Amino acid sequence: MVGIRSFGAYVPMLRLQLSAIAGGGRKAGGGGGEKAVAYFDEDSVTMAVAAATDCLRGADRAAVDGVLFASTSYPYREKQAASLVAKALDLRRDVVTADFADSVRAGTTALRSAFDAVKAGSARMVLVVASVGPRAQLRRRCRRVSRRQYGSSGARRAPTCNCGRDHRRLAH
Numbered sequence: 001m002v003g004i005r006s007f008g009a010y011v012p013m014l015r016l017q018l019s020a021i022a023g024g025g026r027k028a029g030g031g032g033g034e035k036a037v038a039y040f041d042e043d044s045v046t047m048a049v050a051a052a053t054d055c056l057r058g059a060d061r062a063a064v065d066g067v068l069f070a071s072t073s074y075p076y077r078e079k080q081a082a083s084l085v086a087k088a089l090d091l092r093r094d095v096v097t098a099d100f101a102d103s104v105r106a107g108t109t110a111l112r113s114a115f116d117a118v119k120a121g122s123a124r125m126v127l128v129v130a131s132v133g134p135r136a137q138l139r140r141r142c143r144r145v146s147r148r149q150y151g152s153s154g155a156r157r158a159p160t161c162n163c164g165r166d167h168r169r170l171a172h
Helices: 044-055 081-088 106-120
Strands: 014-017 034-037 066-071 096-101 126-130
Touching: 044 066, 044 081, 044 126, 066 081, 066 106, 081 096, 081 126, 096 106, 106 126
Parallel strands: 066 096, 066 126
Antiparallel strands: 014 034
16 A cells, blocks of 8 residues: 655754844734744755654665655756755665655655656655755945956956955855
């Protein structure tokens, strides 16, 4: 029979009081409350590993045949997150991994794919991990960067401007 054997959860420990964000320091109308906020080094993959660890507590990790990762806030462009989750959980090397991203239905699609894989007999137990974390913000280049980036020798120099920031790294 195809079904859900266990589940796990992870909620970041940091909290933000809702009254702090309700209109410039004014008291929130109708009640207080708080919101869980991810720490600066927590992304959807690290939170997925924490939730998967909770899900697999007491289970035989050698029985896991697949890991499906679903997220709308994917932290990488080309790297597969499901393989990172499988490696962090110390699962078998032959575990099938797949990512489902860029859709609000990514989690339900991953769950449906896991049900179909078990029903078809290609896997006996598939771990589905759905996680949403903060998105990294790309910084823009300084608009005051000098257009002249090549010297007389043709070697590329670091762009210069008078904002005092180093433009050799990712733009700011």
